[in-house]
Amino acid sequence: MRAAVLGATGMVGRTFVRLLEGHPWFKVKTLVASERSAGKRYGELVPEAPEEFKELEVVSLSDFLREPDVDLVFNALPASVSGEVEEKLAERVPVFTNARAHRYDDDVPILVPEVNPEHLKLVELQREGRGWEGFIVTNPNCSTAILTVSLAPLREFGIRDVRVATMQAISGAGFSGLSALAIHDNVIPLIEGEEWKIENESRKILRRLERSIVPAEFTVSAIATRVPVLHGHTEAVFIELERGSIDELREAFESFDPLRKLDLPSYERPIVYEEVPQPRLHRERGKGLTVTVGRLEESARGFKYVVTGHNLVRGAAGGSVLNAELAKRLGYI
Amino acid sequence: MRAAVLGATGMVGRTFVRLLEGHPWFKVKTLVASERSAGKRYGELVPEAPEEFKELEVVSLSDFLREPDVDLVFNALPASVSGEVEEKLAERVPVFTNARAHRYDDDVPILVPEVNPEHLKLVELQREGRGWEGFIVTNPNCSTAILTVSLAPLREFGIRDVRVATMQAISGAGFSGLSALAIHDNVIPLIEGEEWKIENESRKILRRLERSIVPAEFTVSAIATRVPVLHGHTEAVFIELERGSIDELREAFESFDPLRKLDLPSYERPIVYEEVPQPRLHRERGKGLTVTVGRLEESARGFKYVVTGHNLVRGAAGGSVLNAELAKRLGYI
Amino acid sequence: MRAAVLGATGMVGRTFVRLLEGHPWFKVKTLVASERSAGKRYGELVPEAPEEFKELEVVSLSDFLREPDVDLVFNALPASVSGEVEEKLAERVPVFTNARAHRYDDDVPILVPEVNPEHLKLVELQREGRGWEGFIVTNPNCSTAILTVSLAPLREFGIRDVRVATMQAISGAGFSGLSALAIHDNVIPLIEGEEWKIENESRKILRRLERSIVPAEFTVSAIATRVPVLHGHTEAVFIELERGSIDELREAFESFDPLRKLDLPSYERPIVYEEVPQPRLHRERGKGLTVTVGRLEESARGFKYVVTGHNLVRGAAGGSVLNAELAKRLGYI
């Protein structure tokens, strides 16, 4: 299948390109970026690009929209332009997007394959309701992706309340999103919109989708901070459950491997348990798709643990590629 | 009054010396360190020492214990040797200590002057029960000190539950307590014993002491992490209260100034409210004794906020000096 | 004397304001910034401003130029706008500037009071040649300032050649001049224009000015790099001299104190010798005006040493304030 990557020169876009190099199902044919970059070779704009893509000529968004001759689209454009672009594209092709523009639409799933694969069927509502041939599938915000993977095996114990403090890496702010002077030797406990996203997206992802949508009954509270780490978001989690012992939780983390049978090309065991999870040591685990959980202990009203994962892979491009693989395996594309 | 500083060459010891330079009530006469340092000039061991102390000859602990000719002692020795040393000294002089050796003794207060000044009267139990002329007053662990200062104005709203994730500075680990290779570009979510201390010391500090001790009724859960910041611990706090609006909480933080009238030499307003508290920007506030609170918001089951403060001053030596000043003002020394 | 600070909200501008707080000779009356900031209180724009200036209303550059009612001006504007602004102001008042716009004009001194105070008389050429009542005095680029202070005591040994590799702090790049992603865990050996400045400014500063200008006869080569340090530029220097022993050089560094007698308000001993100079430990020495020299050793063709100093104080605003003090003491203003 022929794929396009939109926003291919940004932080997440580059990660898409890197992850799709040599992909067995999806062949990147088109790299889309701003007017300013259009016409240049990708290797000129992104020196560390894989050889395979270095000579590819970058296409402007307007040119691409005129004739989007591909079978699926990965979108790493900013949210501000993504809303319309994705709708226009979804008329004809499936769009797997990291942008938040449509995440909160009722008929658009925020998909994490290991967590809520059944939400993929929401795309049928899109096709029916909007008359599209394609559809939009979003992945969650980076810290939500990492959090929900760690929460998935705990659902069986009845989640009641989650409180999470994040320590997020600087690459989450994009190339020039964060001044060195701001974060050097510092912690910045403010990331615009992040706490709202974690609280709302995780509840949307973890609700059940049966005949109708069953809203999540648990509460989520988040405090988001930025720390001087290159890649890898770390999250300190306090959780209240209806039942479950520490041994059962540990076992649930260690045995969590829900999509093994689907044999998706990028799939890796989603969780590894390790006593002291650390972003620098563990962010590349499972090619960046595995989150590391540890420090699980009983706490005053439940349990506490720490999870760390790669914000650009598990938390962005890698999750989106996995979404496309799931969609293909299940026959949606 | 003539003071001694024990462990004067360590991280906390140096902070004691710096804070006591030119102190109007306490005059440092004796600097105590290991046998290895004994006999050397303090300025030789600590190049950045205040001029006033550079020529002072360092005394070994054993020599000092033989004849502790001072009126009070500040202790920055490690816990492992402090237990016995403090007991021996307290037979004759008041000891204000940063070590944890006696923190959990029933008759020893963990004192934070702005939070539980009335606990100071526990020293009477020591004098009676142990037959001492002096006494031991401890200050809490660094992250507990910062946390409890922020909790103090919230007591009036009925604290039910506290969950705190700390992001602690590397100076908290001592001079060579942490390898550069371990913390560079990393977050380490394990600080031995720290979570237990936060959970237990904060409940001891915040209990009421009336005719008898009224145990704290709220719960505390902590996850402690180390981040690549020089000084300044940052804490993300989720709190459940019995009552209170966000405006009332904000007002309580902003007006908290309990010991103003006592006119203690080192006293500074203990809390400043600021939208985005950050360790590098705010750690020196109030000469390191003021904690900065911010990001106060309603949360699923209560409120959330962030507090940051100087771990070596508010969290160690500065708190201890304030303890001694309170003890003097109230006539205990 | 009534002073204005131009570019008062930038990195260097803030340093000017901080250093001029309570200055015995110069009273800051006017803070000038961009149109966007005009009309706001300075404390609103710069939260950490000294109390003295918090309520001062910021003036726009165009308003200020219409009626520059002060006795001297400190300029921290970018070079791009400084050229014309400084010329216009110098018609009436003395301008002490950190901008490079006029540094290379023949009749404008690049002044470092401890190094080339006699260059100040160049301002007479300005007054004659340009018909100005005021004049322009520049301070050098930050790394040049630090380097030339360390070279000054070595002139007596006949400097032949200097090679310097700098390791410059991130605050030298301004508030948002450097992305966190670029410098985190990295060294960037490119700072636009910096090497040229070091090579040329240091030779202009260290030439002799007798009846006529005697060009410097030595050569200077520089490699400039950025390192993940907040403040404090560190420079590794290889120097060839005509004569001199290591003991004589050491003595020259240690006894260098040329302006002591002038009793300038901000003057500090310009050099302290210390075995291992380090930016984090020594940048605040002498309120940021003292550079620390160390590691002096013989080398294949001469000597090598390391110097570190505060880039915003010694290397920018502090040097400029010292320039104004010298000008006043010598009767130029």
Place this chain on the structure above:
Amino acid sequence: MRAAVLGATGMVGRTFVRLLEGHPWFKVKTLVASERSAGKRYGELVPEAPEEFKELEVVSLSDFLREPDVDLVFNALPASVSGEVEEKLAERVPVFTNARAHRYDDDVPILVPEVNPEHLKLVELQREGRGWEGFIVTNPNCSTAILTVSLAPLREFGIRDVRVATMQAISGAGFSGLSALAIHDNVIPLIEGEEWKIENESRKILRRLERSIVPAEFTVSAIATRVPVLHGHTEAVFIELERGSIDELREAFESFDPLRKLDLPSYERPIVYEEVPQPRLHRERGKGLTVTVGRLEESARGFKYVVTGHNLVRGAAGGSVLNAELAKRLGYI
């Protein structure tokens, strides 16, 4: 050939093990470490070890020396114990060592295959003079390795003088060799013994070995500093040459590929030219064996450039493995 790695749990030892995983010529059979580690599984001591070695039981040095049943040895032990150990082993097997114990022996080469492969024949002197069946081949100190690779293509222009300022990564100091408190937000211009090593080892490596040894005629001066970077030493180099234009030098860097024909398993192009070499971006180039050169410019008395390379691979274990491959290809083992 069966290989042993001595000091297998240290920083350099782990790098040896990682690089030898799946090596086509050398099969690691024995991992040697301290008595404390002996008897444990390697995976227990080094969690990130390759699967292939996780179950291998670590052997103590004394046990290994009793019966060193391998065909070659890679040594990553500290210099203090290496002297005798290497001599004893070399009686029977070839030793490729990162330790400096024998680097300065007349009959022991400091070998960098791309730079001085002909020095390998010195081992014949060892066999003759010492009566050994094996021999000792050392690789240089990490910063020397990186420097000499960059100097090799410049030899044809007649090197006269080299001055180098290094900015070295923290992993060069070993696991706990450097306290976080020392290097955080800092540059430390002192690495014990490093400057001497650079100055002397580079001259030994770059001398010619014809009928007899022709001492290097050029001079080398070094200033070594530590910077807060994980891996990758960066070096600012000033060089004087007898002849050569900047274009010729650039061409010499770009075409340098001396051992291509030997087809050594680990061989990578030793130099890539790139405008702004940076440790975080380029340290993994060529699996860590390629150094990146850039910023080449004319300078007052010659040229200046910057080189960066991986200190643990190019500068230690990787260089040593390449040494062994060269020795095998040339029939010495």
